[in-house]
Amino acid sequence: MDPQEFDQKLADKIKEEKIAPKPRWHFLLKDYVVWASGALALLIGAAAISVMVYLLKYNGWEVREEMHKSVLEFFLLTLPYFWIIFLGIFVFILYYNLKHTKKGYRYPVWFIAISGVLASIILGGIFFLFGLGQRIDNVLGQNAPLYEIVINRQLAFWFNPEDGRLAGVIASDITDGYFYIIDPTGEVWQILAPQSAGDPRFSDFFQAGEPVNLIGELIGENKFRADIIRLLVPGRGFFDRPNIRDSRNHCFDDVCLPPLPPSIHRPPRNMMPADFSYPMRQR
Amino acid sequence: MLDLTSAQNLSDAELVRLSLSNQNDFLYLVDRYKGKLMNYIRRLTNVNDDDAEDILQDVFIKVYLNLNDFNVDLKFSSWIYRITHNQVISSHRKLKARPEGYAVNIEDQSALSLAADIDIEAGTDKEIVKQNIFKVLDGLDPKYRDILILKFLEEKNYQEISDIIRKPPGTVASTINKAKSEFRKELARQNIIL
Numbered sequence: 001m002d003p004q005e006f007d008q009k010l011a012d013k014i015k016e017e018k019i020a021p022k023p024r025w026h027f028l029l030k031d032y033v034v035w036a037s038g039a040l041a042l043l044i045g046a047a048a049i050s051v052m053v054y055l056l057k058y059n060g061w062e063v064r065e066e067m068h069k070s071v072l073e074f075f076l077l078t079l080p081y082f083w084i085i086f087l088g089i090f091v092f093i094l095y096y097n098l099k100h101t102k103k104g105y106r107y108p109v110w111f112i113a114i115s116g117v118l119a120s121i122i123l124g125g126i127f128f129l130f131g132l133g134q135r136i137d138n139v140l141g142q143n144a145p146l147y148e149i150v151i152n153r154q155l156a157f158w159f160n161p162e163d164g165r166l167a168g169v170i171a172s173d174i175t176d177g178y179f180y181i182i183d184p185t186g187e188v189w190q191i192l193a194p195q196s197a198g199d200p201r202f203s204d205f206f207q208a209g210e211p212v213n214l215i216g217e218l219i220g221e222n223k224f225r226a227d228i229i230r231l232l233v234p235g236r237g238f239f240d241r242p243n244i245r246d247s248r249n250h251c252f253d254d255v256c257l258p259p260l261p262p263s264i265h266r267p268p269r270n271m272m273p274a275d276f277s278y279p280m281r282q283r
Numbered sequence: 284m285l286d287l288t289s290a291q292n293l294s295d296a297e298l299v300r301l302s303l304s305n306q307n308d309f310l311y312l313v314d315r316y317k318g319k320l321m322n323y324i325r326r327l328t329n330v331n332d333d334d335a336e337d338i339l340q341d342v343f344i345k346v347y348l349n350l351n352d353f354n355v356d357l358k359f360s361s362w363i364y365r366i367t368h369n370q371v372i373s374s375h376r377k378l379k380a381r382p383e384g385y386a387v388n389i390e391d392q393s394a395l396s397l398a399a400d401i402d403i404e405a406g407t408d409k410e411i412v413k414q415n416i417f418k419v420l421d422g423l424d425p426k427y428r429d430i431l432i433l434k435f436l437e438e439k440n441y442q443e444i445s446d447i448i449r450k451p452p453g454t455v456a457s458t459i460n461k462a463k464s465e466f467r468k469e470l471a472r473q474n475i476i477l
Contacts, residue, residue, distance in 0.1 A: 006317060006336065010343055014306060021303055024351040104352060105449035149288050256390060 031102065038097030042119055045090035047132060048083050049124020054133030055080045058233035059154055064226055066215050067165065082151050091116050134234075141237025148184055148238060155235045158213045159184055166191075166214040166224050169239040170207065171250060171257045180250075180257055181212065186243045188252040189246060192216075194223040209261040211239040220251065284432055294313075294358030303350055311451055312342055316360070320367050321438075326432050327371045342370045361446035364437070368429070383427035397435035401463050403470065415475050422469045 013019070059078040060067075069077065094116040098104050104112065109277040127133065140151055148155040158167040164187065168181030174193050183188050191214065211232040216225045232239075239245065290298065292309040302309035313410060324335050345366050353362055394413045420428045433439045433447060441459075445452045 003314070004316065006340070007313060010313060010340055011307075013340065013344065014309075014347060019347060022348055022352070027349075027352040103356075106445060106451055108451045108453055152288040273384060 003011070034097050034100050038094050038101070041090045041097060041122065042116070043092035045087050045094060045116075045120035045137060046123035046127050048090065049086040050133035051126035051136050052080050052083045052087070052133075053124065053128040054137055055083070055152065055154060055234045060158075060213065060230065063215055063228055063230060076192055077152050077157055081153065087120065091120060094120070137234050138237035138240075141235055142240050145236075148235070152238070153234050155184060155238060158232070158235075161218045161224060164215060164217055166216070166226075167211070167235075168214075169209060169211045169244060169260065171260060172208060178207075179216070180252060180255070182239075182244050182250055182257075182260075184238060185246070186250075187222060188250050188257065189222045189224055191253050192219065192223070194226055194229065211236050290328070296353075296355050299350055299353050299359065306347075309343075309347055309350075316363055317343075320363065323364065323367055323432075324371055325436060326436055327368075327429065328375065330339065330374075338367075338370055338374045342367045345370060350368070357446055358443060359438075361443045364433075364439070364443075364447045365449065389453075393436045393438065397431065398437065401466055403467070419466055419469045419473060419475060421475060423462070423465055427465045430455070430458050431462050431466065 013069065056078070061074075064071070064074045067074070089111070093111075093226065095112050098107075098112050099109075111198055120234050137152065140147055144151055148159075155167060158165050160166075166181070168183040168189060171188065172180040177193055177195075179191050179193055183189055206229070212227040213230040213232050215225060215228040215230070217227075219225050244263065245260055290308070292442060293301070293311075295312065295315070298308060298312045298315075302312060317339060321339055323332075324338050324342075327340070328335065330338065341364070344417075349366070353359065367394055394409065395414050397410065397416060420431060423431070430444065430448070433444045439447065441452045441455050444455045444459075448455070450458070
């Protein structure tokens, strides 16, 4: 290689092809896009965490023994798999973006991955405290397709009458020891209420329009004996859907139910009792 | 435009800044690095002189195009080596040639340093030692060969290698250890005595 000749050829090529340095904003924009995508992935991942905390906190731990489930079995049955996968995707996107920042390559994979997960958990915890998990679950419950099958499998877990679990929205007062609920498919059920329904706590708890879980026993076609009535927390939005809330054809035998009252957007986060099942679990 | 004496006293970063306002000043950066980079290209590839020169020209065009992307937190030499490393890989994809090293311009000290670091006693004939080292390097997986070239022939430290190949310093250290062990195995496999 002749050094002079090389320099000359290079200078000629730059001049002939009018090559010029790319502007600085071009590189800054690229950096901003990488950071902004990472930040967005972090926010979405944190939102997923807040929903997971909401789902796990109110999945029914306090009545696990009444359902004769071991801790592990109950945990695996009610684990929010959809949100875990969703979180995994966004933690990966966050990792990918951090790795592709200007200095991202300097940090080991485990460091970036753990930082991404920790940041999502901390921010997700804050989001949960501000009620974001509940809001997201309500909105998805009202609108998302396959919500009860994919997004919130607790609803499917709780709607299993043969196994002693029923979910629905209260549709009447108690008359002669019975009341009615409308299940997630829009079917009406006649429920034999617990004998101790005179407890004053029950009247606070028991209102038409309130989504609940029941633990008890199937006693006939669309007839269920409730031993425990539990306020349904995640999945409340699902019971605002028109096929449940607005149906004018909710009849059981010759009893037709009045229209449901407007949806109750409970529980605001500070009004949720520590133990919100009735009667209280025997200790 | 700068004169040669002033340019020699300037840092790489200052020359980058000046090159952005005056294209002719870029040639001082070219002069500073073309020899080193040509050697590096020849050590990484088996291309002929003309192809190596073409790769080098492409490297400087890329450097010039991306001058505004140079980050002063990084050493300019690491940045330009990174561009060269990537250009060699992409040129080989284009030429569909297998990257194999050439025994060119290897310093005696570099060869001895590599042999010593790998705990191999080198013979007295430096030319034979150098040729044998390149034979062994050519037999290695490219990721091991490239990192040994950077460490022992280009004499880069861990941080610089990390910046060139865009891997964490810890990964660089472990890859160098693994590469040294692979070097010893390859030496035995080819039945070579340095």
